[in-house]
Amino acid sequence: MTATDTPPCGASTDTGASTATGTGTGTATGTRRRRAFALLGSVQITLIFTLAAIAVPLPEIGRAFDLERADLILLSAAYGLTFAGLLLFGGRIADRYGGRRALGAGLTLFAAASAAAPFAPGIGTLLAARFAQGAGAALIAPAAMAVLRAVFPSPAAYGRAMASWGGLSVLGATAGNVLSGVIAELLSWRWSFAVPFAVAAAALALAPRLLPDTAPAPGRTLDLPGALLATAGITLASYGLVVTDALPWSSAGVLVPLLLGAALLTAFWYAEHRAGDPLLPPRFLADRQRALALTAIALSACATAMTFVTFSLHLQQDRDWSPLRTSAAFLPFAVALLASGRLAGGLIARFGPRKVTAAGLATAAAGLVLLALTGLDPHTPYASGLLPGLMLLPTGTAASFAGAAVLTTDGVPPERTGLAGGVLNTAMELGPTVVFAIVLTFGSDSSSLAATGAALAAAAALNLRVQRSRPSSTAQGAIR
Numbered sequence: 001m002t003a004t005d006t007p008p009c010g011a012s013t014d015t016g017a018s019t020a021t022g023t024g025t026g027t028a029t030g031t032r033r034r035r036a037f038a039l040l041g042s043v044q045i046t047l048i049f050t051l052a053a054i055a056v057p058l059p060e061i062g063r064a065f066d067l068e069r070a071d072l073i074l075l076s077a078a079y080g081l082t083f084a085g086l087l088l089f090g091g092r093i094a095d096r097y098g099g100r101r102a103l104g105a106g107l108t109l110f111a112a113a114s115a116a117a118p119f120a121p122g123i124g125t126l127l128a129a130r131f132a133q134g135a136g137a138a139l140i141a142p143a144a145m146a147v148l149r150a151v152f153p154s155p156a157a158y159g160r161a162m163a164s165w166g167g168l169s170v171l172g173a174t175a176g177n178v179l180s181g182v183i184a185e186l187l188s189w190r191w192s193f194a195v196p197f198a199v200a201a202a203a204l205a206l207a208p209r210l211l212p213d214t215a216p217a218p219g220r221t222l223d224l225p226g227a228l229l230a231t232a233g234i235t236l237a238s239y240g241l242v243v244t245d246a247l248p249w250s251s252a253g254v255l256v257p258l259l260l261g262a263a264l265l266t267a268f269w270y271a272e273h274r275a276g277d278p279l280l281p282p283r284f285l286a287d288r289q290r291a292l293a294l295t296a297i298a299l300s301a302c303a304t305a306m307t308f309v310t311f312s313l314h315l316q317q318d319r320d321w322s323p324l325r326t327s328a329a330f331l332p333f334a335v336a337l338l339a340s341g342r343l344a345g346g347l348i349a350r351f352g353p354r355k356v357t358a359a360g361l362a363t364a365a366a367g368l369v370l371l372a373l374t375g376l377d378p379h380t381p382y383a384s385g386l387l388p389g390l391m392l393l394p395t396g397t398a399a400s401f402a403g404a405a406v407l408t409t410d411g412v413p414p415e416r417t418g419l420a421g422g423v424l425n426t427a428m429e430l431g432p433t434v435v436f437a438i439v440l441t442f443g444s445d446s447s448s449l450a451a452t453g454a455a456l457a458a459a460a461a462l463n464l465r466v467q468r469s470r471p472s473s474t475a476q477g478a479i480r
Helices: 032-050 057-067 071-099 097-117 121-150 155-165 168-186 189-212 224-245 253-275 280-288 289-316 323-329 333-353 351-373 383-407 414-442 448-466 473-478
Strands: none
Touching: 032 071, 032 097, 032 121, 032 155, 032 168, 032 189, 032 280, 032 333, 057 071, 057 121, 057 189, 057 280, 071 097, 071 224, 071 414, 097 121, 097 189, 097 414, 121 155, 121 189, 121 414, 168 189, 168 289, 168 323, 168 333, 168 383, 224 253, 224 414, 253 280, 280 289, 280 414, 289 323, 289 351, 289 383, 289 414, 289 448, 323 333, 323 383, 333 351, 333 383, 351 383, 351 448, 383 414
């Protein structure tokens, strides 16, 4: 086996047959696999970049359109609302019609919305573009994971690829927070949409040549009742959390969407138990290890989002730093993230995903506690007060994301990879939404950081305790 047969980012070589050309013929070489992974990975990073990149230029957008606070809240949440709300349905579309076809449809919508956003003459057009971006992203994210499964069809190769895949979302969030400040200060907020458009357009052009066809499942239904209940429930509940910025928890504007969302999600859960071909098979979440892995993903996303929100505000408000200097302060975060993500695949191969997930959660918890103890004092030097925590946290979250991504997809049959992608990304999206509500309600202070750190530590302990044998064909059949 030559060096060119090595899959990307440390993923193991797949010796099984696979299609690697756009026509679905031929055998995937190592070089082609690396290119396919690079293309899919760039798209995944861009999806989360687009979510995070709105935060820093939001005040500038508000001034440009003379927006009220409520308008800014909705604008900041619009992309995430449709992204999170439609992910489960996006996963079913990828499984039903094939990953590459769903990916192409999502990229087309995402690119069109990203092209329209910079030219928005007012808030209505910009909101519509952000909602459309989120809908496109909800198709792209699970479809990309389905195509990734076709690029690495053997379980061992796919597991190693998922170890690398797990950290891409954190990298996207970091890039969004760092680059958005640079773009806003040196150019304009409108240029923030140039990045997602360019990546989506390039992916559309390259996908037929680099990505394999994936088999559709024409016998599978779309489960439209389940899709409607899940989409409405997640969107309403997320919206109820987001508007706590402008309204008290006891107000009708918060309670009504939260209660309606909870009722719809409860109805969704009961409906899925009775559906012949459920959108989300109940047995999928009944596996304790998978449930804990999804919890780890949500908590890791929560910790990352809380750190960015808390310290972006702290550096600009308490220390009077510029957006550009604030963005530069997170560069060590990105370096630590990349280094840890690079090592995660090898650690998972040696120690297993469960131990790596637990160790990552514990490391991230230590980073948050360290930041809570020293980071929010405006008189503490950056190098000694913030930098250690800002490097320790991403070291942990990159490892926990990688291990948890492997555990979430472990035992999932290839034809349900879209389902796994939808659930994994839903957990990742809901974590920051919950953080937003926590920070707005209780404040971005040391107690919120410490509480999140304690939750990470508890999840680490639970991941170490749970034992599970390798999934059997019977277990796989339960979630088909």
